[in-house]
Each structure stands twice: as C-alpha cells, then as structure tokens.
Amino acid sequence: MVLTFFPKTVEEGYTLNFYRSTKFGENKNLITTDNGSWVLLNDEEFSLLRSFRVHEDASLFSILKEEGIVLTKDSIEKVVDDYRQRFNFLFLGPSLHIVVLTFRCNSRCVYCHSVPKLPDEKKFDLDEDTAKSIVDFILTSPSDSLIIEFQGGEPLLNFDVIKSIIEYATEQSKIKKKKVVFSLVSNLTLMDEEILKFLMRNNVIGLSTSLDGPKEVHDKNRKYINDSGTYDNVVYWIKRIKTEFKQYFSLNALTTITKYSLPYANEIPQELFDLGFSGIWLRFLNNLGFAHNIWGKIGYTSQDFLSFYKKSLEHILKLNEKRYFAEMWAVYIGKKILQKKDPMLVDFQSPCGAGIGQLVYDHKGDIFTCDEAKILGDTFKLGNVRENTLKEVINHPTVVSMMNISSKFPLICDSCVWSPYCGVCPVNFYMTQENIVPKLSGEFRCNILGEIIKTIFQKIIFSENDRKLISKWMEMPLI
16 A cells, blocks of 8 residues: 655644645546545635645544545554455455367458357367366366356357366366356357257356447448358347347347447447347457558558547447347446456456466466466467466466556556556557557557546436446346
C-alpha cells in the first residue's frame, strides 16, 4: 500500500492514502485510489484535500475516511482488506488451463491472432500421450477448481483427442479430489449431433464461438479458406444450441469490431439480442497477426472505435427496455468500480493473469503465459509438461517480469486516474512495439481503455438509471 504522510495530517490524527485525480465536469473532481475507492468532490472540497485540511470539514472527513482516502488507526484495516480482496487472484494458482488441440483451421478470419495451418497438416495436432501429460501437469495446480478450455486453430478438427482429455481428466480429477469442468472455443462450423451430445454428457458447460454481427459484417470478417462466409453455419448451430440444448450449455459469442463493423453500431448488438444472447462484448481489434498485415484495410483509430462504442452502448441501454442485455466492458469495469472486485479477465488485470491465473499448452506440451503468446516461439515459453514442475513454471523469470510490468508502477500508468480500474497486456505490447515495456503516450489500446473507463464512470455517477442497470448486469453470468 502506498501512503503519503504529511506532518500536518499526522498531528490531526490521520494521513492520506495515495490518490489520483482528474476534472470530471464543471466544479467536479474524481478521486481514485489503488484499493479501488473513488469519490467525486467539488472544487472547494478538493482544495481542502490538496492542502491537507479535510479535518476542517467534518462531513467531508467522514466521507473520505469511509472511502479509504483519509486513513486513521481505526480505518486502515478496512483499506488493507480492500487491497487483499482486489489482489486475491495472486494467491489462487492457475485455474484456467487452455489446451491447444491443433493449429489447423478450416477458416481464415481476417484478424486471426493465431498461426492457422491447413486442415490436412496433421503434424500440428496434439496427440493422446502428450494430452495425458498435459492433464497430469494441470492437476498439480493448488487450485481446487480447474477449467480446461479447448482451443485451436479449430479444436473440432482433433475431436478424438478432446474426448480422450475429457475422459482421462474426469477419471484423474476424482483421484486427485479436484473439480474439473470443460469449455470449448469453436467456430461451430464443424459441429454435428454426435459431437454436441458427447459434450452435453461430459460436463462441457461452456461453449464459446464468434459472431461479428449481421451476415454482411460477419462474412467479411470470418471466412472459410475458400473465401465464402461462415455466418449461415454459425447461426444455424447457435439457434439449435439456444433452443434444443440451452439447459446444458452456457453459450456466448465473442464479437470483434473491424473497420467493416463501424457503420453498424446499432445492428451488431441487435443481432445478438435477437438471437437470444444475454449480452455482447464489443472487443476492439488488436493490431496483431493477420490484422497487422492488412491494418489499412480493416483497422481504425482509437477515436473511430470509441465513437462506435459509445453509440452502440446507447443502443444496448435502450434494448434493456425489453429485457436485460449487458455490454461486457461495462460489466468488467463496473465490478471494479462498484464492488472493488477484479473480474479476472487475464489481460485486464493488474498484474495481468498470464502465467499466474492462466496457462496455455500447445501440441508439443510446451507451456506459454497466455493465448496470444503461443505464436511467438520461445519468447514467452515457460517450459514443457514433461520437463518442468508447476512451481518452476509460475516462478519463471518471464512470469516475474510480466507481473512487474503489468503492475503498472514502472509505467506512466502510475499517474493515471483510471489506473486502479485498468490493465496492461505485456504480450500485446511486445507484438506491437517489440518490448514488454511499452510507450503508452497516445497508444491505441491505452487510449481506448481509458476512455471506456471514463464513459462507465460517467454512466455510474451521473445517471441513476444507468447505474442501476449496470449493477443488474453485474449479477448476470459473465460471457
């Protein structure tokens, strides 16, 4: 915990927590702290805070003490507990384990961050023996509850090994007395009745696909190798799962915004709403992988995205007049603002969850910090399931360096009022700037996240209806 001590405040029996501030409207100043507290002060109140004279206003003193900005002997334990709760994920051990079944894929999405191989290149598949070694490694985690998530490429191209992992992990988890659940990330284009029924019978509770909006948008972004769109097949299985199998699966659809998406700020959330989803995550495009090579065609400025996001958010708020339908940036940020909880979104945590909350395993049994890192060769490799222990992996110097950088204290983030609610991704910075220590001034991701956090704060502070709605969204399952 960072405290700022001043002789005058000590004489009055209190000191001040480290805080950051910004003007937030006429005669308004937003104050934030690293333990997650925040308060809106008028100019006169802010002047008392800045001059260490808050004890002259009993009402203000009480508010600031309650929020953990003023620290006294009888209030400091609450602030310490806030810190403890916000950073409890540091002590849980890796609970999300992503297994890459294959690098093969039957699609060629324009913004793919992976290194997809052709469907007949089976040398990039995970085999059963290596898969069992991965499961054995995963079960050494100290966490009592574990998620094994199947990814690719397109993981259904190697479905026999998915079956093998599920059967072996289920058997071994009973012996190890661990709770293991499974999740599948798939483009759904290879789904069939047999696969779906197997997943239904075997504790695969999460299904995740991608849907980028109406057909005219989705089919520009997400294509088969032959350049035809995937929309019709994806929506067919979405409708089947959401009607005939809805009691068995939690299905969510990730949405990525490209330049093609920008004119469809209303139509994109409307599409997912009409298909029965409970929300949408308006994910901005990362300048990585395929997207980096054609950024001039599918990319945009941070301001382009923010204009889209704000317009789309207003449409989403109107949709809630019919039924609850969440926007996930608002949920993730709302939890940090209103509950002082971290929703454990890996690249939106601080420190980031790569290597400490999530590990990724490729077809050779090599272990990486996170999903994006697996395509970077040995740069973010932490070991191999046959050669290293979990303790060696999570204490790897790369993990330590990433935690240090993503704590944000070495960065200009430390002076940013939004810092307590934000997170940095060292792998993203490495891929875009060739250094995990980023230059953040004017940086694309930094600009977007800061403005989204500001937007959610404005909704929470200045609109009672929006605050109630975001609070309600926070009670819904995360998608």
